[in-house]
Amino acid sequence: MMKESSFYTKLYEGNSSSEKPVKCNLCGRMCKISNEGLGFCNTQKNIDGKLYSLNYHRMASCHTDPIEKKPLYHFLPGSSTYSIGGFGCNFSCLNCQNYMLSMNSYDEFNSTQILPETIVKNAINDNCLSISWTYNEPTLYFDFARETSLISHRENLKNAYVSNGYMSEESLEETVKFIDAFNIDLKFFDDRLYREICGGKLGIVLDNLKIIYEAKNKYGTHLEITTLLINDLNTDEDHIRSICNFILEELGEEVPIHFSRFFPMHKMSDESPTKIDYLLRAKEIAIDMGMEYVYLGNMPADNNTYCPNCGELLIARERYCNSDKNRIKDGHCINCGHKINLIFE
Structure with missing residues (x-):
């Protein structure tokens, strides 16, 4: 179809x-x-x-996941999301972790035809609160995603994009009208690395991050950012500071950022996993610069959410499960009243 x-x-x-x-x-x-x-x-x-x-009403993969796996830590915490994806990508990342999907293309045997109504029904049956467009680049699913999202909203389901942020401005201005949450990969803060590693341009991603962030005021759109740290490419302190400076100056200190550990994959299978010290230092730098919510991925770490004002434990996490979310009341820290950037419903 x-x-x-x-x-x-x-x-x-x-x-x-x-x-x-x-x-x-x-x-x-x-x-x-x-x-x-x-x-x-x-x-x-x-x-x-x-x-x-060619991907209209076609999927290659679907699975029910914790929302934290996307990763989205401040959007419907503790809930399940119905994750769907297919083939193709508008990037050519040398380190792609889903290259068997993103670097492949559709044929009559490798995908399943599925209607938006079926996706919504499956999500409800699996007790999900949202549908996540993930595994490959969701920008390529615009028409399918819009149709599904409009149906799912009538059933009180939210929708999330896990994306490289490389939409056109024209399509993104429409996407923010029906996608409730984004986790955007800000892969590097260096245009040369974007071109050499991903085949894209840094400026387009930065402009789109600003559009998504600004959509919060009009549509309530939620944004989180992920940066995969790769040894000696984007792990030096100046690189981390450049990423944080952009977020602090152009977006807001309340935007959660996830620094994730790289593991050898695809055309970078000869590289070494990211040194743990690099991730710990990145988190330290981000917090010292004023970022309110900083998390580490693909490694054991304290990924609880604390009040950035008084340090109160707000949400405790062990792997992906939340054991406590009673320390936030009406969107504010119950201890000091600081406004918390977190969506429960």
């Missing part, structure tokens, strides 16, 4: 060109695609001068 894409421009007039090229406006790559050609992501195809999404 295919659907005509919501974001593309015809680069021809009438039948004046046998190639009938189009420009995909879905993500920051803005691919120019000839007739019968595919975009970089392998999910958008030009068929006789019209762009179609």
Whole structure:
């Protein structure tokens, strides 16, 4: 099943060109695609001068997870989320942990056709409070995700994107209207590394982070950020400070950040796992600079949520499970009254 894409421009007039090229406006790559050609992501195809999404109503993977696994620590804590994803990506990360999905493409055998109503039903049956678009880049699912989200909202289910943040501005302005929470990978604070490791541009991700953050005032959109630390690429103190400075100056100190440990994968399988000391130091720097909520991933760590004002334990976590969430009342620390950036419903 295919659907005509919501974001593309015809680069021809009438039948004046046998190639009938189009420009995909879905993500920051803005691919120019000839007739019968595919975009970089392998999910958008030009068929006789019209762009179609090959992944419409198609999934490759679905699983019920703790919401903290996304990771989203400040959005519906302690709840389950129905995680779905498929094939394709608009990045080409050398260290991709889901490369078997992101670097692959659809065929009639490797995916399942599924209706939005079925996804919503499955989420409800599994006692989930949300649906997470994850595993591969959710930007590529715009039409499917919007349709599913609108149905799920009528059933009081939230929707989350786990994304590289490389949407076009045009598609993101629409996405924030129906996606309730984002965890965005801010992979590096260096445009050269973005180009060499991921095949993208830092500036587009930074601009999109600002759009998502600003959507909080209009739509209540929640944002968390993840940075995967890789030895000697983005682990030096200046790099960590640059990431934190951007968040503090352009977003807000209340935005949770997750520093995650890299493990050898895909085309970086010869690299070593990130040194634990680098992650501990990154957390220390972020807190010292004024970041209110800093967490470490892919390693044993204290990932409880504390009040950034008085230090009161607000949410205790052991792995992904929350054992206590009674220290927040009406969005404020019960001890000192500090406003806590956390969504329970």
